[in-house]
Amino acid sequence: MIRTLIATVAVVLIGVSAFARLTHGFSALTTETARREAVAAQPIAIPKLYGVDQAGSHEALVDPGDDRVAIVDFIYTHCISLCLALGDSYQRLQGQILDAHLEKRLRLVTVSFDPAHDTPAVIADYADRMRVDPAVWTVLTPDDPAQLRAAMSTLGVIAKAADLGQFVHNAAFNILDRHGRLARIVSIDQPRLALDAALEIDSEP
Secondary structure (H helix, E strand, O other), X not given: OHHHHHHXXXXXXXXXHHHHHHOOOOOOOXXXXXXXXXXXXXXXXXXXXXXXXXXXXXXXOOOOOOOOEEEEEEEOOOOOOHHHHHHHHHHHHHHHHHHOOOOOOEEEEEEEOOOOOOOHHHHHHHHHHOOOOOXXXXXXXXXXXXXXXXXXXXXXXXXXXXXXXXXXXXOOEEEEOOOOEEEEEEOOOOHHHHHHHHHHHHHOO
């Protein structure tokens, strides 16, 4: 009886200890919250990702020559739901960045995770419809599926094909620091928080 009780207590303690580690000392009770806290504590390097932007130029998601902090999202241009909200948020963020003359400190990047449909011509049309200012906002369609998969995996972006050419996918404002590392993840319903976080990261040494 006593041995059984001791064994049971030991199992419980091991389980509690493991759960505490998984949830960062119980401060994060979901995997996504834990991931966001881990990224904020230790930024993550982003794999190389190249593509074509709205002007037809070959660009990199992380450009060593551009040390601005970047707010990055992943969409597909014919989305009829979540991506529309992201586009509206990016339009507002673009206006706020320009109004505050922050274009030399911050940039916006939209990456398509459906390059088979989102060709350079489609991307150019999307940018025109969204009134994208290239001084602030880059729309990128990747040209290497393997690079795209690696970047999405690192950033925690999930997209699954659905009916009628649509996708079921998640979304967030992914903030990359001046070294091109993922430094913050902000919910898409908090664009102002994303802007504030980007400015805070820009102010870090």
